[in-house]
Amino acid sequence: MxxxxxxxxxxxxxxxxxxxxxxxxxxxxxxxxxxxxxxxxxxxxxxxxxxxxxxxxxxxxxxxxxxxxxxxxxxxxxxxxxxxxGLAAGGRLHRLQQAFHEKLGAQCGFCTPGMIMAAEGLLRRQPDPSEAEIRAALAGNLCRCTGYVKIVESVRAAAAADA
Amino acid sequence: MPTLAGTRDGVPLIDGIDKVTGRARYTADLDHRGAFVGRMLRSPCSHGQITRLDVERARQLPGVVAVLTGEDFRVPYGVLPIAMNEYPLARGKVRYRGEPVAAVAAIDAETAERALSLIELDVRELPAYYEAAEARAADAVRIHDDKPGNLEREVHHTFGDVAAGFAAADLVREELIDCAEINHAQIEPHAALAEFDPFTNRLTMQSVSQVTFYLHLMLARCLEMDESRIRVIKPFVGGGFGARVEVLNFELVTAMLARAAGGKVAMELSREETFITHRARPQTRIRLKLGLGRDGRLRACECEVVQRGGAYAGYGVITILYAGSLLHGLYDLPAVKYDGYRVYTNTPPCGAMRGHGSVDTRHAFEVLLDRMARELGLDPFEVRRRNLLHAPTRTLNELAIMSYGLAECLDRVESASGWKARRGRLPHGKGLGMACSHYVSGAAKPIHWTGEPHAVVNVKVDWDGSVTAFTGAADIGQGSSTMVAIAVAETLGLPIEQVRVIAADSATTPKDNGAYSSRITFMVGNAAIDAARRLRGMLTEAAARRLDCDPADVECAGGRFHVTGATDRGITFEEAVKAALVDQGTLTVKGTFTCPPEAQGGKHRGGAVGSTMGFSYAAQVVEVSVDEDTGQVTVDRVWVALDCGFAINPLAVRGQIEGAVWMGMGQALMEETRYLNGMPAHASFLEYRMPTSLDSPPIDAQIVESIDPNGPFGAKEASEGALASFAPALVAAIADAVGVDLDELPATPDRILDALVARRRRQRLDAVAGGGR
Structure with a gap:
């Protein structure tokens, strides 16, 4: 029962x-x-x-x-x-959002919010991460569409852009 | 050759901002206010007769608004009109562990789950079969009464003189290759939201579907409703890969619960349930025999495929036909014999998955070809080059090949990977391997043959100058709506931002056969261009009236219509629209695309499967490191080239190639579903391991454009063709690295270690035998 x-x-x-x-x-x-x-x-x-x-x-x-x-x-x-x-402010996308959009870091988009938040956590503690650091920081976020290629590219581009 | 000005690097997806801001609403994100919660009770055993199913106590529980069993569904369903043998809830018999047997809708999740616990189910167990060989045994109990030997379908096709081919070959080899069952594992769990209005008897269904038309059709069938009273809407969908082509049991159950409750019901499956719903790539055993000349020419091919299909028909007949049909179309084969067996077992039903039916046989073919080339001292690239096709041509099984860029794909990856300089010169433990693959750009003959065009797109232009394309095509992340926007914008000479796309809502968009077999770019793209051309014709005539000239002298470009050779004598697009609307009002034009009969394959039974307007072609090189102590294989790098005809959106094409290669890597390295007495032992992302960002290599993706004569702007598919060549390239790379030939997928550390141990044992035996001579 x-x-x-x-x-x-x-x-x-x-x-x-x-x-x-x-x-x-x-x-x-x-x-x-x-x-x-x-x-x-x-x-x-x-x-x-x-x-x-x-x-x-x-x-x-x-x-x-x-x-x-x-x-x-x-x-x-x-x-x-x-x-x-909470990321976009003042009518502007956050740099990670901009990069994920322009570089196709999002395909189906379902993992994207979590992926971007994990990347944002990384950039706050390490503003200029290496590729290995990016991959390690995102290791707990699964994506089934991209093979992570354009996700890593997006995070690199966002890190290189002005905050 | 089209220029598609401004889009040569590709454009971001038109719904990309919704995705990166979290605004995109997936099914579970829709407005659930007032919705009841749906839940399903699943069978605890793999095979048995339902002797008692008592739902009375669940029905009496306060807060429960509907309870259903198989008795509430009188009509079976299935994706193939010839093989509908499944009910949304089991009737009389259960055939796999986890099969839904009853469903409830209640005011909240806790009440729904409590109601499930009050349902009493007794099952008299029958012998259950988890492997194809057990199910095919002479004394096996039938899983379906009408299928002796538990054989869903056998296929026997012979083309050309196979015996003569083998007789003429200098080297004949045979291998047995096993590929594990895998799952799509799209990140969004299954979900549906159904709303039934008891006052008008109308149903609105929102679901994770890739093919809203099939869902619409099956809802009408299983709920015994008039099609016109149903509206199907596809919200954002979090990946498909084939999982959501077939209508799935929970979709039909959610709709039936909504009708029984006279309201709105939301059903969200857990990840475990999403795995159990399955419909993915079956466990496959391939016995392959090839005959090769010393010159590297293929002389004959004999292939036997056994697929463990699971408990219901689903797509099975098509999958086993694809496995044989797509032996053809990649290389010039003079003789092919194919025997396929699709077997019923007491496991969740398999279905379509990226590269449907072709992936495992392609793996076996490439693996054996590679080994035989090695034995003959031929380079893997060279042996492929000696067997190339020349377009246009037809294969032995009547598949039309209209464009063929494989030769260029081979050149590209051979050069990019530094193959000639590096192959055979890497340190022990590191290796290079290569393989090829192909896939269809849409099935040339749809499953539900109605005589309608293969695709219809409507384009509307109104007083405000806005252009809206309406398509039933399901964008599931592959970027199909963006492709439609580009096709319409390019044809009308407008920037892509000026075109809006409304997709996959049966109340507003034309019927479409949906996202499967990589059909959308080819078929919907052509229909979109057709619609936009018709509209351009009307606007050109209106512009000619305004410009007081012959329509043949009017050009449409850069958002303007002007007299040829006199760009100053012109009007803007918006002015042309206003002129065209005089006496007409809002214009809606229709474009269509139809595959001609000669593209629809051979006349032999099953001959339509594999037929397509255009094949994509891929070649790839994989570089690995193998740790001989742990058996761990690391993929260091991949070079891939895909002939997609023409890249309408190169950014999206690269994304699709990378995703396909990576998905092939998951299957090759680690993915595997496992059942313990029918219980899924893989039904979470921790147990179903797929590559993480740490396991994933850089992928150098190159685009080859062969310009297909019939493709939209010359385009073909780009999402599936590159998948199947990963696994055989990996197996070849492992052989190059440590000298073992792997006959099983995935290449997990235990399988690598087993192969290494077996090789050492063989070497010792050889040494002993050699010493005795």
């Missing part, structure tokens, strides 16, 4: 999402990816696997790329969370 278990408690979560503070009631067991997609309506962050395998859900938490499908929303209390939707 199926036992639904105890009803999870809820708490008020205060986070800085793409630069704006907001408060939402979230269940203790709510994953960050579900909070972003279902509560905040930011569907740019994707779910591609059953947990921690593909990197499509990568977002930045206090500048660190993390898989939002393995992170509880409640753990982000008081922290800064950035998603793909």
């Amino acid at each position: 199926f036992d639904p278990g105890p009803i999870p408690g809820k708490r008020l979560l205060r986070i800085r999402l793409n630069g704006r503070w907001r408060e939402d009631a979230v269940a203790d067991d709510q994953l960050l990816v579900d909070y972003l997609r279902d509560t905040a309506g930011l569907t740019g962050t994707k779910t591609g696997c059953d947990g921690g395998e593909c990197g499509a859900c990568t977002v930045l938490v206090d500048d660190e790329p993390i898989p939002s499908c393995l992170t509880l929303a409640a753990r982000c209390e008081g922290r800064s969370v950035e998603t793909i939707e």
Whole structure:
């Protein structure tokens, strides 16, 4: 017989999402990816696997790329969370977005938001990465379309462009 | 030769900004407000009779709005009209572990899952077969009553005098090559969103489909609905590679749940379920015999292929036909005998995957040709050059070859890789190998033969000067909508930004056969050009009236219509549109493309499979390092050249070539589905290993343009042809590096070590035997 278990408690979560503070009631067991997609309506962050395998859900938490499908929303209390939707500003694409667009770093585009966020995490800690560093930083982000050739090219081009 | 001014480096995808900003909405991102959540119960055993399926307790659970079983589906479905033997939910019998048997829709995911746990299912187990040989055994139980020997289809084709060919050959060799089953593993998991309006009896379906027309057709069939009451929309799709050509069980189930619930139902499959849905490249055993002259000329080919097809028909008949048909069309073969066997087993159904049917037989062919060339002391490039075709020609099995750039592909990669200087001179443990491949630019005969054109595109021009192309073609990331925009813009002399493309919505776009067999560029591209030319004709006439001259004297270029030789006597595109709309109003013109009968293959049974308007050709060189202690193979570099006829968008063509080569690398190096008593042991990205950014080499992709006489601007396909030559080039490179010939894919470390151990044992035995003489 199926036992639904105890009803999870809820708490008020205060986070800085793409630069704006907001408060939402979230269940203790709510994953960050579900909070972003279902509560905040930011569907740019994707779910591609059953947990921690593909990197499509990568977002930045206090500048660190993390898989939002393995992170509880409640753990982000008081922290800064950035998603793909927060990158373009002032009517201009972010340099990684520009490069991924122009160099065809995105084909089907499903892995792209996670890929760009992982690359952004790299560029924040290493503004001038080598190809080996780029490949290592993206090793947890799977792409099935590009063979990574144009993804690596895109990140290199973005690193070379003015921030 | 077209110039396509301004696009010679290629253009970014017209929907690229949506993708890089996260604005692009995939099926799971659509508006789910008010949607019920759909879930499916799956069979826990591989083969058995359903003796009891009681859904009453699930139905009674508060929050459950619909419960379905196989009894709710009276009509079977399948991609081939001749082989529809599958129900969206199993009826009477289950045939693979994970087959859906019941479905629920509920107010939320927790309630839906609880409802599944309340369904009682009893199955009387039957013997299950996980390998083709077991299923073909004389005493095996039938998986489908109408298929003795569990044979879905056998194919026997002979062209030319095979016996005479082998008799005339100086060297005859035979090999047994095994290729593992693999999966598409597109990153977007399967999902569908269906909305049924009980007041108007209309269904709106949004799904991950590559072929919305098939989905539309099967929805009408399985829900027993009037086609005109169904609307199918393709949102952004996160990759396909063939996984989503066939209509899939969850799509039909989601729609039926929506109708039963009288509302909106969202179904999102887990990654595990997405793997189980499968429809990918089957496990294949190839027995291949080739006869070669000392001059390197191929004299005869005999090939037997056995495919483990899985539990249902799906595309099986086509896959086993492709495996034989595309032995032809790459080289000049004087005699070919082919025997193919597609076998039912109690594993998830296989289907179409990039390079459909041709990849594993091409692998075996190239591997054996390479070994025989070595035995005869011929260079691998030379032996290919001695067997080239000359276009235009027809193959033994009546495939039309209208353009053929393989010779140039060979020259390009031979030179780029430094083959002549480096082959055989690399240190031990490093090696170079090469191989060739080809693929169709669209099946010349569609599966659902209706007599309609193969493609229709509408182009609308209105008072605001905007040009909108409407196509049913499914852009799944390959850039087909961008290709349509370029084709229309080029023909009308406009910048690409001025053309909008509306795609894959049955309420607004013309029917299209969708994204399969690399048909879109050739067929939809030609239809788009046709539509744009007709529109240009109307605008030219209107411009001639305004300019008071003969239409034959009006030229259309650079966003203007002007009198030939007098660029100052002209009007803008927008002025020409306004003139054309007088007395007419908004103009919508239609363009079509039809493959003529002579392109549709031979008259023999199955002769249409493999027929196409144009073949792409590829050659590639792979450089590897092999660690003899661990068996680890590292691909250091790849050089590839693809003859795509003409690159309409070189940026996208390069992207497709790189992706195809890389996908071939995954199959060659590590990808493999495995079943433990029918249970998938690979159904996550951790267990189904594919190359990461760290495993992936630089790929030097070169474009060869043979200018096909019938292709749009001379173009052919660019997405599939380069895949199949990777694996044989890798196996040849491994042989060059460490001297072992691998007969199995993938080339995992354990298989490499086994081959190395076997070689050492052989060498010891030889040494002992030699010492005794």
